[in-house]
Amino acid sequence: xxxxxxxxxxxxxxxxxxxxxxxxxxxxxxxxxxxxxxxxxxxxxxxxxxxxxxxxxxxxxxxxxxxxxxxxxxxxxxxxxxxxxxxxxxxxxxxxxxxxxxxxxxxxxxxxxxxxxxxxxxxxxxxxxxxxxxxxxxxxxxxxxxxxxxxxxxxxxxxxxxxxxxxxxxxxxxxxxxxxxxxxxxxxxxxxxxxxxxxxxxxxxxxxxxxxxxxxxxxxxxxxxxxxxxxxxxxxxxxxxxxxxxxxxxxxxxxxxxxxxxxxxxxxxxxxxxxxxxxxxxxxxxxxxxxxxxxxxxxxxxxxxxxxxxxxxxxxxxxxxxxxxxxxxxxxxxxxxxxxxxxxxxxxxxxxxxxxxxxxxxxxxxxxxxxxxxxxxxxxxxxxxxxxxxxxxxxxxxxxxxxxxxxxxxxxxxxxxxxxxxxxxxxxxxxxxxxxxxxxxxxxxxxxxxxxxxxxxxxxxxxxxxxxxxxxxxxxxxxxxxxxxxxxxxxxxxxxxxxxxxxxxxxxxxxxxxxxxxxxxxxxxxxx
Numbered sequence: 130x131x132x133x134x135x136x137x138x139x140x141x142x143x144x145x146x147x148x149x150x151x152x153x154x155x156x157x158x159x160x161x162x163x164x165x166x167x168x169x170x171x172x173x174x175x176x177x178x179x180x181x182x183x184x185x186x187x188x189x190x191x192x193x194x195x196x197x198x199x200x201x202x203x204x205x206x207x208x209x210x211x212x213x214x215x216x217x218x219x220x221x222x223x224x225x226x227x228x229x230x231x232x233x234x235x236x237x238x239x240x241x242x243x244x245x246x247x248x249x250x251x252x253x254x255x256x257x258x259x260x261x262x263x264x265x266x267x268x269x270x271x272x273x274x275x276x277x278x279x280x281x282x283x284x285x286x287x288x289x290x291x292x293x294x295x296x297x298x299x300x301x302x303x304x305x306x307x308x309x310x311x312x313x314x315x316x317x318x319x320x321x322x323x324x325x326x327x328x329x330x331x332x333x334x335x336x337x338x339x340x341x342x343x344x345x346x347x348x349x350x351x352x353x354x355x356x357x358x359x360x361x362x363x364x365x366x367x368x369x370x371x372x373x374x375x376x377x378x379x380x381x382x383x384x385x386x387x388x389x390x391x392x393x394x395x396x397x398x399x400x401x402x403x404x405x406x407x408x409x410x411x412x413x414x415x416x417x418x419x420x421x422x423x424x425x426x427x428x429x430x431x432x433x434x435x436x437x438x439x440x441x442x443x444x445x446x447x448x449x450x451x452x453x454x455x456x457x458x459x460x461x462x463x464x465x466x467x468x469x470x471x472x473x474x475x476x477x478x479x480x481x482x483x484x485x486x487x488x489x490x491x492x493x494x495x496x497x498x499x500x501x502x503x504x505x506x507x508x509x510x511x512x513x514x515x516x517x518x519x520x521x522x523x524x525x526x527x528x529x530x531x532x533x534x535x536x537x538x539x540x541x542x543x544x545x546x547x548x549x550x551x552x553x554x555x556x557x558x559x560x561x562x563x564x565x566x567x568x569x570x571x572x573x574x575x576x577x578x579x580x581x582x583x584x585x586x587x588x589x590x591x592x593x594x595x596x597x598x599x600x601x602x603x604x605x606x607x608x609x610x611x612x613x614x615x616x617x618x619x620x621x622x623x624x625x626x627x628x629x630x631x632x633x634x635x636x637x638x639x640x641x642x643x644x645x646x647x648x649x650x651x652x653x654x655x656x657x
Contacts, residue, residue, distance in 0.1 A: 164635035164657050169292035172636040173281050174612055175332055175619035176629075177298040184293035185259035189219055189283070194236040199229040201241055203269035206387060208239050211276040218643065219289040237279070238263040239272055251334070251389075252299030255279060257291045270389040274298070274332050281330070285639040302573065304536055304587025305618030306335030306393070307611055309603075312342035312404070313425070314364050314594040315371040316603075318381045324603065325381075327646060329388040331615040336385050337393045337460065337589060340450075343403035343422045343430055345370045348378055348394070352445040353409065360404035363421040365595055378453055386455070393493060394450050397462030398443065399469050399477045403430040411438050425595040428467030434477045444484045451488035458508065459485045464495035475501040482507065493536075496521075499528035508534045508586060511577055514541040514560045519578075526579030535580055537573045538589045543614050545592040545607045549649055555596040556606060565634075565651040569613035570627045590614040601647055608641060608648035609634055631655070 164172075170180040195212050197204040205227050212223040223237075238261060245267040248254065253266040253275030264275035278298070282291045307328050309321055325336060340347045346360035349372060361372030373381075382392045402412075403422045410418040414433040422430075432439050447459055461481050466474050478494070478501040485492045492498075492507040499509055509525060529535055540547070541560040548556035549564050574582035590611045597603055612634065617625065631654050638656040641648045650656055 162632075164632045164655055167632060167636055169282050169284070170294050170296065172633055173278055173296070174633050174637055175616035176621075176624040176633065177278065177296045178621050179297045180294060181296075182292060182294035186290045186292045187257050187259060187262050189215070189221055189223070189237075189289040189291070191221055193221060193223055195223055195225045195239065196228050196236055197225065197239045198241045199227055201227075201269070204239050204241050204272060207269060207272045207276050210273070210387070211237075211239070211279065214280055215283060215289075218283060218285065221289065235261045237261060239276065240265045241269065241272060242267060245271075248297075249299055250303075251332075253278070253296075254298070255282075255296040257282065257295070258293050262291050270334075273329075273389045274300075277330050277332060281640070285643050300332070300619045301621060302585065302587035302618045304335055304589070305333050305615055306337050306536065306587065306589035307333050307607075307614075308337035308339060308395075308538075308589055308591035310339040310342070310592060310594040311347050312339055312345045312397075312594075314366075314368070314598045315345060315347060315361075316594070316600075317371070318373060318377045320600050320603075321381060322384050323600065324607070325385050325388060325390060327608075327644065328611065328615070329390060330640075330644075331612050332619050333611075333615050334390055335393055335587075335589065336390050337395060337591070339395045339397070339591075339593075341396050341404060342401045343427070344424075345372075346404040346408065347372045348450065349374050350446055350449050351375075352449065353442065355408040356405055356446075358408075360408035360421070363404070363423055365423055365425055366598075367423045368598075375449075375453060382454060382456075391456040392454055393456060393458045393460050394454055395460035395462055395493075396446055396450060397464070398481060399432040399434060399474065400428060400430055400464070400466035401462060402432050405432070405442075406430060409442070411436075412442060428465045431466060431468040432477070434469060434473040439477075440480055440484070443481055444487065447481075447484050447488055447490075451485075451490050454490075457491050458493040459488065459490040460493040460510075461485060462495060463498045463501075464512070466497070471500070478502075496525050496535075499525045499533070503528050503531075503533045505532055506534075508536055510536045510538055510589065512538050512540050512544075512591070514539055516541075516560075522578055525577065529580050529584045533584075534586045535577065535584055536586050536589050537576050538591055539571070539576065542568055542571050542576075543588065543590045543610075545590050545610055546594065546597055549651065553649075555598075555602055557593075557596060563610070564653065565610055565613065565649070566627055566631070566653055568610040569617065569625075569630055571617070572622065572625060573617055574622065588614055588618045604647040605649050608646050609637065609651065609654070610649075612637065 170182040197208040208225040253271040266272040346356040349357040357372035364370040547563040573588040
């Protein structure tokens with residue numbers, strides 16, 4: 130396995146005409162033995178494709194200017210976000226200038242380079258020496274990712290000196306996601322924005338929002354107003370719930386987009402729909418609305434598959450959500466529809482997928498869609514475990530052979546609401562415990578039998594909120610595991626080595642502390 134990982138990384142780096150020496154360094158003998166011994170470039174998370182430390186460093190001062198490519202609004206935006214992130218850490222003014230970074234000397238230069246096409250949409254090159262720091266990229270997203278690496282090269286404590294050296298970097302997978310469930314417990318836009326900022330540092334590029342479930346409907350829909358007004362006024366445990374207005378949702382989408390993070394909204398169906406059923410009696414086959422639900426059981430609710438009114442509802446909701454969302458996908462759930470007979474489930478999902486297509490978006494759904502008939506181009510999200518039956522895994526592999534793509538989110542590896550160990554509070558443990566090592570020590574490209582890496586779009590870390598009710602609990606359960614999942618999505622396969630990663634993760638301790646993140650201090654990590 131280690132040979133195959135190394136070979137894959139060599140091929141990836143060869144495409145950039147760079148050496149992969151540093152991508153492999155952490156996986157063999159000779160890796161540093163303690164986090165304090167790591168150089169600044171060895172502490173970067175996710176691990177870059179290539180690093181070459183050396184030479185004089187650059188000290189940020191009160192005179193340092195961040196210069197961006199002239200005439201580029203996107204580059205200027207990246208510069209402003211970089212300055213805003215570094216000012217509190219350094220205490221420096223860090224003025225941003227739209228002068229041409231290509232011709233300017235000194236300072237920090239953020240350059241869009243038409244000749245850097247080999248770095249693709251998100252790759253970048255960073256060079257630091259005694260004169261300054263230059264980040265170059267082909268696209269603005271790559272410039273933003275490089276700026277996050279620069280943030281990590283500025284020490285969390287002490288003098289703001291960027292060590293001399295270079296980074297050449299591109300992601301392994303195009304999809305590197307994190308999901309927040311705001312349906313079981315309601316979270317505000319401001320609270321989710323905070324999570325977006327935390328995720329962006331580690332090059333996460335997809336924010337999946339689970340907006341509806343049995344316990345609450347969290348997004349206003351003009352054509353069906355009671356969904357949010359009534360269905361949103363509950364949550365697990367009987368709290369007041371809440372919902373986002375359309376403008377609040379738009380604001381979050383803009384905010385994430387400025388950080389080059391695509392939003393994937395999820396409207397779960399035909400199950401996980403009690404909040405909708407309670408809001409509108411006509412969506413029930415009986416014509417009688419159930420009570421709102423505040424427990425955590427699953428699989429008991431279903432839209433009425435036989436009613437045409439149901440499909441009017443589906444089309445209306447998806448049309449409004451699509452109009453608010455510039456991203457490529459609409460996620461239509463499709464999991465745990467235990468109260469929907471299989472033949473009805475298949476016919477419902479066919480019509481729901483058609484409704485997605487009518488909006489101009491692409492279908493995304495949990496992997497149970499493989500038991501129906503995924504439309505061409507559909508993305509399945511795998512959430513099974515090591516113990517999932519082989520027949521279910523083969524069903525997903527068969528859908529992939531027919532053209533479906535896969536996002537990998539195994540519940541016993543990447544679910545962030547699962548306890549680290551028996552002592553963890555809060556959290557669930559239905560798939561077992563997920564310590565920090567288990568969340569990291571697996572390979573998305575080879576995880577599911579019969580699914581080649583070429584069919585894997587990437588990886589996601591979902592955070593369900595049946596028992597997660599506050600930002601502090603979110604911090605504790607997400608960090609540091611979400612960082613490991615982010616690395617699985619970004620870094621070359623040859624760099625995925627727990628013994629090396631745990632040292633780099635340990636070095637992130639002061640960074641997380643400075644960001645105010647109350648993370649879980651795993652005893653398996655030698656935290657600084």
